[in-house]
Amino acid sequence: MDNPFADPRTLRRMIVVFGFAGFSGALAGRALDPLMAELALDFAAPHERVALLASAFALPYALVQPVLGPIGDAFGKRRVVLLCIGLLAVTLALCALAPGLDGLFAARIAAGLAAGGIFPLTLALFGDSVPMAQRQVAISRVLACAILGQLAGGAVSGGIAPLVGWRGVMWVCAAAAALSWAVLWRDARRQPAAAPPGPAPSPAEVARRYRAILANPRAxxxxxxVFIEGMLVFGPMPFLAVLLGQDGHGTLRAGIAIAAFGLGGFGYALLAAFLLRAIGQAAMMRLAGGLVALGMTATALAWGLERPWAGIGGSFLIGLGFFMLHNSIQVRVTEVAPLARGSAVALHAFSYFLGQSAGPGVFGLAMALAGAVPALLAAGLGVLAVSLWLSLAPATQPNRT
Known part of the structure; x- marks a missing residue:
C-alpha cells in the first residue's frame, strides 16, 4: 500500500484531530458512571435501574455498528465521523435538558447511536492509511486520547458534579463534542477524504460483506x-460507588477509580512501542490478562476487607491490562477484511459494546447470587482466560472482501 503519511506532520495532525473526537466520545460514555448514586437519589429510582444508563449508551452504540460500517466504506469514513460527532453534541445537550429519568434514558440512547460512528470508523481509517508494522503504535496514540476521555469522565464528573450537578456535567460533555466537531470540520476542509463517495450499499451487499468477514475462521x-472482555471489564463499573463506598464516600472514590482505570490505559499507550519490541504482541496479551485478574482481585479485597483504596489501585491495573489487550485485538481486526475494513471494524465494535451493554446486568445478577467478591474474582479469571485464548490464536489472515 502507498503510505500517504510520508510527511510525519500529516500523521501527527490526524492523530490529534481524530484523537480529540475519540476523547469526546469516551468522555460522553463514562461521565455518568460515578454519578449513579446521585442520579438514583435525584430521580428516586433504584440504583440497579439507574445503573442501566451505562447500557443505554453502550447497547445502541453496538447495534448501530452493522449499519455505520458499510456506510463508512461507501461514503467515506471521515465524513461519517464528522456527522456523528456533530450529532453527539446535540444529543448530549438533550441529556442535560432531560426532564426525567425516561427522558435521560432516551437521550442517552440517541447519544450512543451517534457515538457509534466515531472511534470504530477512526480505527478503520487508520487501518486504511498506516502500514501494519506501524499501526499498533499509531492506533495506541489515538487510543491514548480516548483514554484521557475515560479519565476525565471519572475525575471531572466526580469532581465538578457537586458544583454543577449531573446536568452541568452533560453540558461540559456537549461542549467538548461541539468543539471536536469544529476541529474535525476545519481539518476536513483542509484535507478532504481520500476516497470519493460511493453508492449506498444495498442490504444484499451488506449481508454479503458480513458473510465474507465471518467466513474467516481466525476472526x-x-x-x-472482545464480547467477553467488554462484559467482564465494564460490568462492575456502575457499581463502583457501592463497592468502594461502605462508609458513605463512594461517589468520590468511584470517580477516582474510573480516572485510575483511564490512567492505567494511558500508561499502556506510553509503553506500547517498548512492549511490542521487548516481548511481542502475543506475550503482551497474556500479561494483560494477568494484570486485569490482579486488579479485579484488589477490588474484591477492597470490598471484602473494607479497604476501599485498594480498589483504586485495582482499577489502575485493570485499565493497564484492559487497554493492552484491547488494542492488540483492535490491530488484528484491521486485517480481517482490508477491502471492507469499516464493516470488519464495525462488527468488532458491535461485539465489544454488546458485551459492555450486557455487563452491568450480568455483574449485578452475579453479585446478587454469589456476592461481590466471587463476582469480581470470576470476572478477572474470565479476562485472563480470554487473553490466553487469543494469544495462542495465529495472527489474522485477511479475507479479500
Whole structure:
C-alpha cells in the first residue's frame, strides 16, 4: 500500500484531530458512571435501574455498528465521523435538558447511536492509511486520547458534579463534542477524504460483506473474545460507588477509580512501542490478562476487607491490562477484511459494546447470587482466560472482501 503519511506532520495532525473526537466520545460514555448514586437519589429510582444508563449508551452504540460500517466504506469514513460527532453534541445537550429519568434514558440512547460512528470508523481509517508494522503504535496514540476521555469522565464528573450537578456535567460533555466537531470540520476542509463517495450499499451487499468477514475462521476468536472482555471489564463499573463506598464516600472514590482505570490505559499507550519490541504482541496479551485478574482481585479485597483504596489501585491495573489487550485485538481486526475494513471494524465494535451493554446486568445478577467478591474474582479469571485464548490464536489472515 502507498503510505500517504510520508510527511510525519500529516500523521501527527490526524492523530490529534481524530484523537480529540475519540476523547469526546469516551468522555460522553463514562461521565455518568460515578454519578449513579446521585442520579438514583435525584430521580428516586433504584440504583440497579439507574445503573442501566451505562447500557443505554453502550447497547445502541453496538447495534448501530452493522449499519455505520458499510456506510463508512461507501461514503467515506471521515465524513461519517464528522456527522456523528456533530450529532453527539446535540444529543448530549438533550441529556442535560432531560426532564426525567425516561427522558435521560432516551437521550442517552440517541447519544450512543451517534457515538457509534466515531472511534470504530477512526480505527478503520487508520487501518486504511498506516502500514501494519506501524499501526499498533499509531492506533495506541489515538487510543491514548480516548483514554484521557475515560479519565476525565471519572475525575471531572466526580469532581465538578457537586458544583454543577449531573446536568452541568452533560453540558461540559456537549461542549467538548461541539468543539471536536469544529476541529474535525476545519481539518476536513483542509484535507478532504481520500476516497470519493460511493453508492449506498444495498442490504444484499451488506449481508454479503458480513458473510465474507465471518467466513474467516481466525476472526471468530477476535469477535467472541472482545464480547467477553467488554462484559467482564465494564460490568462492575456502575457499581463502583457501592463497592468502594461502605462508609458513605463512594461517589468520590468511584470517580477516582474510573480516572485510575483511564490512567492505567494511558500508561499502556506510553509503553506500547517498548512492549511490542521487548516481548511481542502475543506475550503482551497474556500479561494483560494477568494484570486485569490482579486488579479485579484488589477490588474484591477492597470490598471484602473494607479497604476501599485498594480498589483504586485495582482499577489502575485493570485499565493497564484492559487497554493492552484491547488494542492488540483492535490491530488484528484491521486485517480481517482490508477491502471492507469499516464493516470488519464495525462488527468488532458491535461485539465489544454488546458485551459492555450486557455487563452491568450480568455483574449485578452475579453479585446478587454469589456476592461481590466471587463476582469480581470470576470476572478477572474470565479476562485472563480470554487473553490466553487469543494469544495462542495465529495472527489474522485477511479475507479479500
Amino acid at each position: 471468530h476468536p477476535l469477535y467472541g473474545g
